[in-house]
Amino acid sequence: MMKRQIPLLIVIVVGLITLFGHFFSNQGIQNFVDNDSTQWYDIIASFAIFLGALNLLKLQLMKIYKKQNNWQYSILAVLGFFFALFAGFLYRGAYTVSLSGVAVENHQEVAGIIATGTHNNVALITAGLEGNDDYTIPMVFMTEGGAEALGEDLSSYGATVISPVQWGAHLTVKLGNSGSLFWWIFNYIFTPLSATMFALLAFFVASASYRAFRIRNFEATLLLSAGIILMLGRVPVGQMISPWFVGFIFILAMGAVIAPMVKNKFITVSIVVAGIAILTVWGVLTGWDSTRPAIFYFPVLQEWIFNVPTTAGARAIMIGIGLGIVGTSFRIIIGLERSFLGEK
Amino acid sequence: MLTAELLGAWFSVFLTLGILSYLYDDNPFYKAAEHIFVGVSAGYWASIYYWTQVQPNLFGRLWPALPEGTKTGFFHQLWYGIYHFLGYISSGSFPEGGIQGHAEIRMIYLIPLILGIFMLMRLIPKIGWLARWAIAYIVGMAAGLRFYGFLNSDVMEQIKASNINFSGNGIVLLNGIIIVIGTLCGLLYFFFSKEHTGVFGKLSKVGIYFLMISFGASFGFAVMGRISLLIGRFNDLIEYSGHEFHNATFWLLGIMILLLFIWAFTGKNKQDKAAA
Amino acid sequence: MKKFIDILIKLGSVDRRYIFVLVGLSVLIPLIWPINIPIRATQQSQNVFNAIEGLAPNSKVLVSFEYGPSTKPEIHPMSLALLRQLFENGLKVYATALWPDGLFMSADAFGTMESEYDLEYGVDYVNLGFRPGNEAVVKGIAADIPTLYTTDTRGIQITAIPMMKGIHDVKDFDFVFSLSAGYPGTKEWVQYACDPHNVPMSTGCTSIQVTEVIPYVEHGQVKGILAGMPGAAEYEKLVNHPGLATGMMAAQSFAHLVIVAFIIFGNITYFVQRKRDQKK
Numbered sequence A: 001m002m003k004r005q006i007p008l009l010i011v012i013v014v015g016l017i018t019l020f021g022h023f024f025s026n027q028g029i030q031n032f033v034d035n036d037s038t039q040w041y042d043i044i045a046s047f048a049i050f051l052g053a054l055n056l057l058k059l060q061l062m063k064i065y066k067k068q069n070n071w072q073y074s075i076l077a078v079l080g081f082f083f084a085l086f087a088g089f090l091y092r093g094a095y096t097v098s099l100s101g102v103a104v105e106n107h108q109e110v111a112g113i114i115a116t117g118t119h120n121n122v123a124l125i126t127a128g129l130e131g132n133d134d135y136t137i138p139m140v141f142m143t144e145g146g147a148e149a150l151g152e153d154l155s156s157y158g159a160t161v162i163s164p165v166q167w168g169a170h171l172t173v174k175l176g177n178s179g180s181l182f183w184w185i186f187n188y189i190f191t192p193l194s195a196t197m198f199a200l201l202a203f204f205v206a207s208a209s210y211r212a213f214r215i216r217n218f219e220a221t222l223l224l225s226a227g228i229i230l231m232l233g234r235v236p237v238g239q240m241i242s243p244w245f246v247g248f249i250f251i252l253a254m255g256a257v258i259a260p261m262v263k264n265k266f267i268t269v270s271i272v273v274a275g276i277a278i279l280t281v282w283g284v285l286t287g288w289d290s291t292r293p294a295i296f297y298f299p300v301l302q303e304w305i306f307n308v309p310t311t312a313g314a315r316a317i318m319i320g321i322g323l324g325i326v327g328t329s330f331r332i333i334i335g336l337e338r339s340f341l342g343e344k
Numbered sequence B: 001m002l003t004a005e006l007l008g009a010w011f012s013v014f015l016t017l018g019i020l021s022y023l024y025d026d027n028p029f030y031k032a033a034e035h036i037f038v039g040v041s042a043g044y045w046a047s048i049y050y051w052t053q054v055q056p057n058l059f060g061r062l063w064p065a066l067p068e069g070t071k072t073g074f075f076h077q078l079w080y081g082i083y084h085f086l087g088y089i090s091s092g093s094f095p096e097g098g099i100q101g102h103a104e105i106r107m108i109y110l111i112p113l114i115l116g117i118f119m120l121m122r123l124i125p126k127i128g129w130l131a132r133w134a135i136a137y138i139v140g141m142a143a144g145l146r147f148y149g150f151l152n153s154d155v156m157e158q159i160k161a162s163n164i165n166f167s168g169n170g171i172v173l174l175n176g177i178i179i180v181i182g183t184l185c186g187l188l189y190f191f192f193s194k195e196h197t198g199v200f201g202k203l204s205k206v207g208i209y210f211l212m213i214s215f216g217a218s219f220g221f222a223v224m225g226r227i228s229l230l231i232g233r234f235n236d237l238i239e240y241s242g243h244e245f246h247n248a249t250f251w252l253l254g255i256m257i258l259l260l261f262i263w264a265f266t267g268k269n270k271q272d273k274a275a276a
Numbered sequence C: 001m002k003k004f005i006d007i008l009i010k011l012g013s014v015d016r017r018y019i020f021v022l023v024g025l026s027v028l029i030p031l032i033w034p035i036n037i038p039i040r041a042t043q044q045s046q047n048v049f050n051a052i053e054g055l056a057p058n059s060k061v062l063v064s065f066e067y068g069p070s071t072k073p074e075i076h077p078m079s080l081a082l083l084r085q086l087f088e089n090g091l092k093v094y095a096t097a098l099w100p101d102g103l104f105m106s107a108d109a110f111g112t113m114e115s116e117y118d119l120e121y122g123v124d125y126v127n128l129g130f131r132p133g134n135e136a137v138v139k140g141i142a143a144d145i146p147t148l149y150t151t152d153t154r155g156i157q158i159t160a161i162p163m164m165k166g167i168h169d170v171k172d173f174d175f176v177f178s179l180s181a182g183y184p185g186t187k188e189w190v191q192y193a194c195d196p197h198n199v200p201m202s203t204g205c206t207s208i209q210v211t212e213v214i215p216y217v218e219h220g221q222v223k224g225i226l227a228g229m230p231g232a233a234e235y236e237k238l239v240n241h242p243g244l245a246t247g248m249m250a251a252q253s254f255a256h257l258v259i260v261a262f263i264i265f266g267n268i269t270y271f272v273q274r275k276r277d278q279k280k
Helices: A005-020 A027-065 A071-090 A104-118 A122-131 A144-154 A181-212 A218-233 A243-258 A265-285 A298-307 A309-333 B004-023 B028-062 B074-089 B107-123 B125-161 B170-189 B198-239 B248-275 C002-011 C016-032 C043-053 C069-088 C100-116 C135-143 C186-197 C207-219 C228-238 C244-279
Strands: A095-100 A134-136 A159-164 C060-066 C092-097 C125-130 C175-180 C201-205 C225-227
Touching (some): A005 B125, A027 A071, A027 B028, A027 B107, A027 C135, A071 B028, A104 A122, A144 A159, A181 B004, A181 B028, A181 B198, A181 C016, A218 A298, A218 C244, A243 A265, A298 A309, A298 B198, A298 C207, A309 B198, B004 B198, B004 B248, B028 B107, B028 B248, B107 B125, B125 C186, B125 C207, B198 C069, B198 C228, B198 C244, C043 C069, C043 C175, C043 C228, C060 C069, C060 C100, C069 C244, C092 C100, C100 C125, C175 C186, C186 C201, C201 C207, C207 C225, C207 C228, C225 C228
Parallel strands (some): C060 C175, C092 C125, C175 C201
């Protein structure tokens, strides 16, 4: 009962309350659904993250202990984990220095000292001093000693106050080009790693397009054509491709497509030549307008593809997925779906 | 002079080039960067979630800094005694006097605290089943939220959106008709309770064509997105190749190429010896 | 001729590392030697611009940052362009984040704005920060903001911030803008906040997300869309402030041309190979 029935009961009760919270006008239930239940959800979701982090630590430590394949790299994972935790929980690494009561005639000198100490722009600092009597120096110091050192240099010009940034706010505090230790980890370790992992995919997409993307049937042709038109039409270079050039290529491509179907080659050639002739005459009459014919102009063509057939396909998928999720949610709420308990 | 910014720039370049080195082959630089990413990400996410949710919204409701003049009794003394003990462990998380943000103690928040602790019990095999209670809450609430959200916005509103604007001009009318036909035929394709033959088969074939155009557009956008990210990375590498960062990109690129060459060469020798 | 066809077929199965080098160069060269290519705004970007321009001064706009460093090149330029338009039009900006990384992105964006405009925190803009919970957070914003956000990112009590007076839920905002890179993001704002409470919204999102959001845009549930980095460049042009995205469009264009060339060339080799196999 503890392992199956109670969790099922929780799912059913919470699911029903959340769903019917939209339709009840009872103050107590509405309050719980709109406020407390979402807070509880957030809190438990946070513990799920802690679980993931601890599980990761456990797996990496086991790998090191058992000296499994590539266990040496797991040391780096564990060190990285503890370094981030150190910056998040143990070492605030965020001090600010504020300066007040600086005489106007000393502004330039003080700005010079601050600019040298913080690698900032003198003009910006001077403007800041002139605009604020209580001026916060645009730098977050990772050590109290660093903040005190600058404070000492400035003590003869005005009153300096060194303040540690509040716990919690220390995660994201940033002044100028500096921040706390946690911010440093985010900016110089997490960001490049995260961004580059995704950027790698650009190369693999290109490689896959070249080696695997083949026009084997009509559906693949549609997919490829839509992709190419969108890729070219969405970027500025697409505007520079003449629609007349695209038109001529289209006619030649049509000729290549109908050639195997029409036995008489003379008919095929005639159709292609006629197409080219019509397009040429049209071009001459319109002075080879760089944005006409619109049907061959990539920016206009991609916009139509984006707004019409893509919308239709995406809408069909959206409605289909929506119905599927509604069905699955209903099954969960009435207790039929038990896969989250590890049951089939 | 070694500043945090300069040190950070060199770290950033090393890690970026380490990940990009995967394009040559799976190598020690890539493995090192990958493992650092895994470890730092876990610590990063744990810190963020704790300071933005657990500390202010859970502990802040259980041990708020009560307004002056609030009547306190024995229970309050006992309850805040626990808080003071926790404050000795971490004065940052549990500052003196209570956590700012709420005006009254909400003992009902012991429920998510207990469920959260149950979630962590997953790590202990014997009592790992306790996590099911916490997961049940999350699953139940997500199901209730999504039922309404998807039914309203993704089904009903989209069906409404498929109506044709007959008051528009010829092109608007034509586009509207194409969208309706495409949506209906696309939906027909996903109906697998009937065999796709005859008229039904032909209509679902039309549906496939619309879906293929949609997938082609998705492919185009996917390529666009990935190239954008690559541009971002290259921009940073170009910035860090400058004199103010002591040409970090050039130095690290040169060193890594040299070391990869040695690694590849020694690896090839080992392979040849093993084959022999 | 036969030798030429042999070379063509061989190129069809070339080592992928050569392809990587060509892609890398197609992106790197325009970045090192920038080329100015004129940008033409699409109708969707124009719709976003018009929606913001149509807001009265002092209107309250909720801007949600749901992107991180991995998608910063696509969305951060949009954030900056959007904030410029909002501040220049005298609109009040309320920032939230559904992603933890969004917290840093918003701090970065506002830091840039502070250096360009004379802004007063708490009067011109406020940064409420990140709360975990995905759609539950959106639902919380739709229902009761003061309960969800007790302090802002600077640790200041919400009740002490002047521009938070009178803000109780999403209906108190005149417009919502989602800067989205995935889940949770635009979809969740539509489903749990803007649709149920009829609050107009718009979005700037990564290219990959665009086809997912387009049905909402077509129906008017979302007023226009900024699609990826090209969308950001178009928006920078509309707000008359060319920035990061504009500078990167040449590289984007050339990379696309190279990939399209790869696709076409790959198919040519495929057809040549197929014809040869059929003859055999």
